Amino acid sequence: MRRRPREPADHAGAALREGLVVAAYGRHLLVEHDGGARTLCHPRGKRHETVVGDRVRWQTSGDAGVIEDVMPRRNVLRRQDELRTKVFAANVDQVLVLLAAEPVFSEEQLARALIAARDAGIAPLVALNKRDVQPAFDEAWRRLEPYRAMGETVLPLALTDPDDHGLAALRPHLQGRVTLVMGASGVGKSTLINRLVPGAQAQTQAISRALGTGRHTTTHTTWYWLDAARREALIDSPGFHAFGLHHLDPRRLAALMPDLAAHLGGCRFLDCTHRQEPGCAVRAALQPHGPLSPRRWQLYVALYEELLAAQGPGRT
Ligand SMILES: Nc1nc2c(ncn2[C@@H]2O[C@H](COP(=O)(O)OP(=O)(O)OP(=O)(O)O)[C@@H](O)[C@H]2O)c(=O)[nH]1
Numbered sequence: 480m481r482r483r484p485r486e487p488a489d490h491a492g493a494a495l496r497e498g499l500v501v502a503a504y505g506r507h508l509l510v511e512h513d514g515g516a517r518t519l520c521h522p523r524g525k526r527h528e529t530v531v532g533d534r535v536r537w538q539t540s541g542d543a544g545v546i547e548d549v550m551p552r553r554n555v556l557r558r559q560d561e562l563r564t565k566v567f568a569a570n571v572d573q574v575l576v577l578l579a580a581e582p583v584f585s586e587e588q589l590a591r592a593l594i595a596a597r598d599a600g601i602a603p604l605v606a607l608n609k610r611d612v613q614p615a616f617d618e619a620w621r622r623l624e625p626y627r628a629m630g631e632t633v634l635p636l637a638l639t640d641p642d643d644h645g646l647a648a649l650r651p652h653l654q655g656r657v658t659l660v661m662g663a664s665g666v667g668k669s670t671l672i673n674r675l676v677p678g679a680q681a682q683t684q685a686i687s688r689a690l691g692t693g694r695h696t697t698t699h700t701t702w703y704w705l706d707a708a709r710r711e712a713l714i715d716s717p718g719f720h721a722f723g724l725h726h727l728d729p730r731r732l733a734a735l736m737p738d739l740a741a742h743l744g745g746c747r748f749l750d751c752t753h754r755q756e757p758g759c760a761v762r763a764a765l766q767p768h769g770p771l772s773p774r775r776w777q778l779y780v781a782l783y784e785e786l787l788a789a790q791g792p793g794r795t
Pocket residue numbers: 608609610611612636637638639640662663664665666667668669670671
């Protein structure tokens with residue numbers, strides 16, 4: 480039997496099909512298309528940056544598919560892996576930062592998450608789990624006070640307590656949105672996903688098989704539908720703990736931190752970096768004279784210096 484000649488890689492051609500990337504493990508991408516079918520695809524060419532949440536055009540090639548085009552993105556999120564900042568999700572509506580009474584959360588990771596979300600134009604949402612673990616919960620809640628004061632939504636949860644109302648209060652925030660869930664190990668991320676997505680574990684195993692990552696590898700970023708008709712979904716990215724910010728110009732940082740941003744415009748120097756300059760309105764706002772938490776200002780200075788170093792030598 481003669482094989483039909485292969486379609487040429489026609490970037491605008493009718494042979495290309497549309498799909499959504501629902502799982503990614505390196506160059507192995509699972510594309511959902513035609514109302515639910517899923518096909519293992521690989522990007523064409525060596526350079527690739529196709530991630531979960533991407534809408535793509537692809538075509539069949541043997542047993543798998545080849546991604547020819549990535550549609551324009553609304554936004555991207557980056558993660559920090561060692562020294563590299565890497566895009567790992569696209570077209571996200573909301574970032575849910577899951578914290579818990581224990582393990583004690585890193586305020587730096589929280590601050591990075593909120594800055595990354597705001598920079599990408601994505602709404603952040605914070606939840607504090609393990610309400611039943613006292614007094615650690617109250618202490619963590621107190622540490623979140625500056626965040627509530629700057630207008631962040633913080634929801635209390637007790638995910639292992641079936642009588643707790645926290646999850647019911649969280650659900651409306653997820654409605655009609657694509658939410659990326661981030662959380663340090665042990666905060667209850669798996670518990671949350673299992674409660675929101677029936678059969679999540681089975682899905683994860685099926686995806687591992689489809690991606691060929693082996694039964695015990697669950698390090699792929701995964702899209703879970705909550706309601707496909709309403710485009711309501713969760714994105715889980717195991718092993719993801721820190722947002723990558725090295726693409727950011729340090730001079731933009733203060734504007735992305737609402738409690739600092741409230742005092743911008745009043746500094747003596749137009750190019751004030753709010754670290755040690757005289758006449759700085761941001762530092763003048765520090766407690767006890769003003770409302771700004773010294774811890775938040777210290778986080779700002781540390782991040783500013785990190786971003787400056789990431790921009791390379793010769794900058795101040
Ligand atoms: N006391 C208490 N324990 C909880 C609560 N939610 C989750 N846990 C427990 O916390 C532990 C960690 O929960 P997981 O859901 O596995 O946490 P995870 O964030 O997925 O952690 P990794 O798998 O390490 O990434 C488990 O023993 C859960 O049963 C809660 O509300 N209260």
